[in-house]
Structures are given as structure tokens and as C-alpha cells.
Amino acid sequence: MSLKDELIKDRLPKHVAIIMDGNGRWAKKRGNARVFGHKHGVTAVRETTETAAELGIEYLTLYAFSTENWNRPKTEVDALMSLLVSTISSETGTLMKNNVRLNTIGCKESLPKGVQKKLNDCIEKTSANSGLTLTLALSYSSRWEIIEAFKKVAQDVKDNQLDVDDIDADMVSNYMTTAGIPDPELMIRTSGEYRISNFLLWQLAYSELYFCDILWPDFRRDDLYRALLDFQGRERRFGKTGDQIKK
Template sequence: MADTPTSSEATLSESMPRHVAIIMDGNGRWAAERGLPRALGHRSGVEAVRRTVKAATDLKIPYLTLYSFSSENWSRPKDEIDDLMGLMKRFIRRDLADLHQNNVRVKVIGERETIEPEMRALIEETCELTRENTGLTLIIAFNYGARGEITRAARWLAEEVAAGRLAPGDITPERLSGALDTGGLPDPDVLIRTSGECRISNFLLWQCAYTEFVFLDAYWPDFGHEMLVEAISQYKARERRFGGLPCLSTA
């Protein structure tokens, strides 16, 4: 049965965001408040991912980026990392066919060279299988850190200059943007973070120059269609000026 539109959703119009990015935070605290192990919080977080991908598809949002695992997360206890890697692999194996059938294109951003071979092969298989799909583009930030991303882009541009293929004056904001992991993708219109934390934690630093931020008190395992609609409603209530002046009535 199709979801019944909520009153908040009924107010959404043609000014929907083109690109929504989400920092999925609070799995561990969600579990701790219920007396459950952290691993169960992460498992419930995967269910929230499934709900959110469906919600984004239903709302016809073209691009959805999810911060699944940061380059700093490797400092967590080994058993938690092993569980997170296992969840990622199971998500790919279980959901890939459905994502492909639903015309979802999957793109993974982040450092791949240091990922173990099985995970890297799964990521490459997923991206290749869905590469020509034309529905929702689902961007998974895995082993991702924005400072590392910008450093890799700057290093590549420096190598191009050193090889004589670029002049220093050819390096523009647009060229640097194209050298990032997200090259060719639009910048996020709105970034949502769950769990009540009000920071972006090394996520899409370049791309979020003019992004609207929405911070929700709810933990990620409770996120879904209704909260996505709520966050978008907050975004739509704001006036995006991109450094200009507010629009003045001529009446």
C-alpha cells in the first residue's frame, strides 16, 4: 500500500531540493537508551537507510548522499568496525537487486585504495551494475573524509601542472570541484544531521559552501519518510540568497 501523504508533505511543492545529504548519527546512543548492544543500533540504522532511500524515491529527490563510514571511524573498537563492515556487505548483497530494479544509480565516494579487496569488489560491482540507471542517484560516502578528498584533488591537479597538462592559472573553483570525488554531481541543497549534534564532521566541506543545515534531535534508527519531509519543510521555509540581498517586493 502506498504511503498516505502527511499534512507536512502536502505543503511540499516544486521547490523540492535537488540533492539531500544526511549524516546518519546516533545508532549507538539509540541502542544504549534501550539497554541494547551498539551492534543492534547499527542494524536498526540499516533499516532506516532502506526507509530513507524509499522516501527519497517517492518524493522524487534526484540525489541522496548518505555518510555511512568516515575515514576517522577506523579508530573505533575492532569488533564494532567488523560489525559495520559486515552490515555494509550484507546491505549490498541483499539490496543491490532491489536498487537496480528500482532504477537507482549507486555511486560510492571516499578512499578505496585502503579498503580490503572483498569490499572494494562489491563496491565496484554495485556501481558498475547500476551505472546506467536514471532514477535516484544514491551516493554512499564510505571511508570518506572531506579533507582527504580535497587533498587528493589538489594533489592530482598539482601533478597535472607538473606534467605540463595544466597551467597554474587553469585551476579554477570549477576545475577543483570537478576533481573531487563528487565531480559531476550537484552540491547538496540541504544537509540533515540526526542525534542533535550541530556539526558536519569533515563531510562535504567544499560542496556545502551554500548548503542549508537541518539538525534533528531524533536518532538515526528512528529516521524515515516523515522526518525527511519535516527536514525538507524546514529547508523550504528558508530564503537562499547565495551572498546576495533578499528579494524585495516591487508592490
């Protein structure tokens, strides 16, 4: 029996989030510049997206570029932005073929104009697709997101659009960049690192976390299946006891 055949269809997570880590180390092991790893990481993105779409997973969020990544050497950042433009252009057809809708979260205004245009064009072109929603977290960090949400809440309270007593968890979620998207049930991080790295801190409150040693450019279908099988073997209690969940 294949790994895919072991999956229980009605117990798949609706939303999977991935920290795609290890591109630089993958390239370094081969004696190449870091951007070489980023280029090969595109294959992993394509295969993971296609696999998630085939399985019927509704949302896939990929941590592509953090606000902290702007502090990397300019040559690497420039290469990443160029790669992002070319990848969006070349992969739009694949998204259309797989009925995938593109979305983005993060400070899009900080991205180069060329990247913004390609993103907006692809988002518009795929907007009518009804399958998987693929969200790219670009120029994103969770602390940035939470600060922006605080500012909006404060402004709405100041403008008498919101009463302080109405503030609760559901309302705060609606001020996040992921408003309208369910929280991830599963978060995967590759490369053997055991950190959240400022990614979806609010949304990951009750997510199952899965860490693997595989460097992102080597991540393939079977690796996603293994993560999903691990998820299906867990008991999700949300603060309750195991006996309560089984009732």
C-alpha cells in the same frame, strides 16, 4: 493534509546529503552493543532512499563511514564491514526496483576486498538505472578528499596539463570525488549534534543545514518531509540581498 502533500514539487532540492548519526546511542539506550544500532539504521537508509526516489530527488549522499571511524574498536569496525557486505547484497534488489543508481566516494582501496567486490558489483548492476543516484561516503573525509585533489592539481601543473591561472572554483570542483554531481542544497544531521564532522566541506559551502534530535535508526519518511519543508521555507541568497533574490 499530510506532510508530503505540503511539499512544493518544483522547489525540492536536487541533492540531499545526510550525516546518519546516533546508531550507537540508540543501541545503548536499549542496553545493546553499538552494532545493534547500525543494523537497525539500515531500515532508515532504505526508507529514506525510497522516499527520496519517490519524490524525484536526483541525488542522495549518505555519510556511512569516515576515515576517522577506522580508529573505533576493531570489533565494531569488523562488524560494520560485515554489515555493509550483507546490506549491499540484500538491498541491491530494492535499488533495482526503485530505479536507484549506486555510487560511492572515499578511499575505496582501504576497504576490505569483500566490501570492494560487493560495492563494485552493485555499482555495475545499477549503473543503467536513471532515477536517484545514491552515493555512499565510505572511508571518506573531506580533508582527505581535498588533500587528494591538491595532489592531482599539483601533478597536472607539474606535467603541464594545467596552468596555474586556470585554477578556479569550478575547476577545483572537478577534482573532487563528487565531480559531475551538483553540490547539496540541503544537509541533514540526525541525533542532535551540531557539527559537519569533516563531511563535504567544499561542497556544503552554500548548503542549507538542518539538525534534528532524532537518532538515525528512528528516522522515517515524515522526518525527511519535515526537513524538506523546513528547506522550502528558507530564502537562499548566495551572498545577495533578499530584494535581489525576489527580482
